[in-house]
Amino acid sequence: MDVRQLRAIGFFYRQLCPVTLPVSILLWSLGRSRVESPDSYQFFLTAFVWLRILLQLIIYYLHRLLNGNHLTFYQNLGLSEGKLYLSASLTDALVCLLLIHFTGY
Numbered sequence: 060m061d062v063r064q065l066r067a068i069g070f071f072y073r074q075l076c077p078v079t080l081p082v083s084i085l086l087w088s089l090g091r092s093r094v095e096s097p098d099s100y101q102f103f104l105t106a107f108v109w110l111r112i113l114l115q116l117i118i119y120y121l122h123r124l125l126n127g128n129h130l131t132f133y134q135n136l137g138l139s140e141g142k143l144y145l146s147a148s149l150t151d152a153l154v155c156l157l158l159i160h161f162t163g164y
Contacts, residue, residue: 064136075122075147083151090106115148
């Protein structure tokens with residue numbers, strides 16, 4: 060991946076970040092407040108990951124539905140839709156994990 064593709068992924072993620080990051084943080088906050096034991100924490104982590112993946116897919120589907128024609132810019136840079144959405148999802152997961160870790164929540 061070259062610098063232009065990384066910048067394009069960053070630009071694409073900045074379009075989705077105002078929706079995906081608050082959803083992840085809200086989901087974490089609501090679930091984390093209900094964890095009482097280590098067993099329930101393991102269940103919470105599993106449920107959090109699967110719900111987050113499901114919500115990411117819904118958000119990306121709606122984004123693609125509403126902005127389908129605007130992905131030509133990224134395709135001209137050699138980024139397929141799958142690579143673009145996967146990179147944005149991994150970036151969002153990394154940012155979410157860093158926020159959770161550094162806020163101590």
